[in-house]
Amino acid sequence: MPKVRILAGLLTLLLAGCGLVPAPGPATDATAASSAVVTKSLRDVERFWAARYPPIADGAKFQPVQGGYHPYTENDPPPACGGEPVEYQPNAFYCPTEDFIAWDAQNLIPQLQETYGALLVGVVMAHEYGHAIQTRLGRTRQPTVVLEQQADCFAGAWLAEVQAGRSEAFQKASESQLENTVAGVLMLRDQPGTSALAEGAHGNAFDRIRALQEGMEQGNGQCAGYRADNLPVTEVPFSTRAEAASGGELASYEESVNLLAQDAQSYWQRTFPRLTGSAWPELPIQPFEAGSPPDCRQPDTSAQGAAFYCRDGDYIAFDNQDLGPALYERIGDNAVGMLLGDLFARAAQARRGASTTDKKGQLAVDCLAGSWTNDLLTRGEDRGIRLSPGDLDEAVAALLAFGRADEGNAPTAFERIAAYRQGVLEGLNACD
Numbered sequence: 166m167p168k169v170r171i172l173a174g175l176l177t178l179l180l181a182g183c184g185l186v187p188a189p190g191p192a193t194d195a196t197a198a199s200s201a202v203v204t205k206s207l208r209d210v211e212r213f214w215a216a217r218y219p220p221i222a223d224g225a226k227f228q229p230v231q232g233g234y235h236p237y238t239e240n241d242p243p244p245a246c247g248g249e250p251v252e253y254q255p256n257a258f259y260c261p262t263e264d265f266i267a268w269d270a271q272n273l274i275p276q277l278q279e280t281y282g283a284l285l286v287g288v289v290m291a292h293e294y295g296h297a298i299q300t301r302l303g304r305t306r307q308p309t310v311v312l313e314q315q316a317d318c319f320a321g322a323w324l325a326e327v328q329a330g331r332s333e334a335f336q337k338a339s340e341s342q343l344e345n346t347v348a349g350v351l352m353l354r355d356q357p358g359t360s361a362l363a364e365g366a367h368g369n370a371f372d373r374i375r376a377l378q379e380g381m382e383q384g385n386g387q388c389a390g391y392r393a394d395n396l397p398v399t400e401v402p403f404s405t406r407a408e409a410a411s412g413g414e415l416a417s418y419e420e421s422v423n424l425l426a427q428d429a430q431s432y433w434q435r436t437f438p439r440l441t442g443s444a445w446p447e448l449p450i451q452p453f454e455a456g457s458p459p460d461c462r463q464p465d466t467s468a469q470g471a472a473f474y475c476r477d478g479d480y481i482a483f484d485n486q487d488l489g490p491a492l493y494e495r496i497g498d499n500a501v502g503m504l505l506g507d508l509f510a511r512a513a514q515a516r517r518g519a520s521t522t523d524k525k526g527q528l529a530v531d532c533l534a535g536s537w538t539n540d541l542l543t544r545g546e547d548r549g550i551r552l553s554p555g556d557l558d559e560a561v562a563a564l565l566a567f568g569r570a571d572e573g574n575a576p577t578a579f580e581r582i583a584a585y586r587q588g589v590l591e592g593l594n595a596c597d
């Protein structure tokens with residue numbers, strides 16, 4: 166079952182990448198190889214901006230970065246920025262006072278390239294260059310999270326150039342390369358619970374991937390218009406100390422399944438009549454042991470045999486032994502939420518007589534799953550469970566794990582994340 170193997174692979178990746186503090190090591194061949202990628206990326210991003218800067222700057226001519234490009238290592242630090250020496254960190258940054266871009270050529274960049282591919286290195290550099298563009302536009306007096314999302318959006322505009330075959334550094338990426346890049350962005354997220362107003366906040370992965378996709382679809386003019394008052398920011402700090410102490414996680418896999426399944430059931434009882442005019446009959450749930458699913462003639466699934474909605478039996482079933490606990494332990498409680506959200510949404514889509522298997526149907530399922538997340542995100546404090554910081558990123562990680570492109574005309578994880586986000590941000594009405 167190829168999909169399950171891919172799932173396990175991605176989960177390992179997610180676990181291994183956590184925290185992004187690579188062990189210091191000596192300079193290697195990987196260092197040299199990634200420096201070549203960085204250099205050609207920056208050159209290509211510069212070429213991109215030479216053409217695309219004037220239209221968003223009232224015709225002003227583009228001036229490339231003047232302070233140079235500086236790879237650094239533990240023993241060979243970057244130049245001082247704003248008169249302050251820069252301590253070694255596994256990082257990449259733009260220094261506005263000296264107008265230079267610097268990156269950790271010893272650990273961070275080689276490891277990103279090795280784990281997620283060269284294109285992610287290009288995206289990171291395009292992001293840093295985006296900060297240089299902000300400085301040139303004189304648009305830096307905005308909350309950090311706005312500036313970071315704008316830089317992600319600018320990086321997306323450059324990525325569209327790659328996908329259009331116009332880059333001189335990269336060939337058009339395959340769906341799986343694109344998904345690896347998104348998985349990399351997911352890894353570069355803020356720690357859950359960071360306030361969007363905190364100094365240095367980059368935004369959660371959910372918001373960052375939105376900005377990146379928006380830049381890809383709508384171009385740098387859209388990015389240039391980012392302001393605190395027109396940007397959806399879903400990153401929230403923990404609301405209580407107890408929530409911070411638990412990391413916002415429900416205490417166990419069993420508790421997650423029970424509470425989330427109950428909540429999904431009541432959500433669809435409340436909202437299904439709005440969608441169809443008819444009531445929502447309680448949806449039976451059949452957890453099963455790994456490898457022993459209940460018999461079903463028409464299983465409808467995005468996780469192969471490990472979880473499905475059974476059309477002929479009108480029930481949902483999932484592997485309660487391997488898949489469920491692995492999602493909880495390796496990603497978090499809301500990866501379980503995404504699994505259940507997907508299955509309930511499949512049932513809702515089938516019960517309203519629509520397809521769940523063609524591309525349009527699959528994307529509608531993702532949007533419907535997102536509409537439940539929207540409800541969890543926007544409800545009052547007194548109503549059952551709520552989303553906590555990190556949960557949206559867990560949902561995206563789970564979608565990437567289920568929805569990797571590996572066959573024909575199925576939607577890609579990239580498209581599925583966009584459809585899910587639409588449901589999250591706009592609610593049920595967005596899912597017709």
Ligand SMILES: [Zn+2]
Pocket residue numbers: 292293296313316
């Ligand atoms: Zn940044």
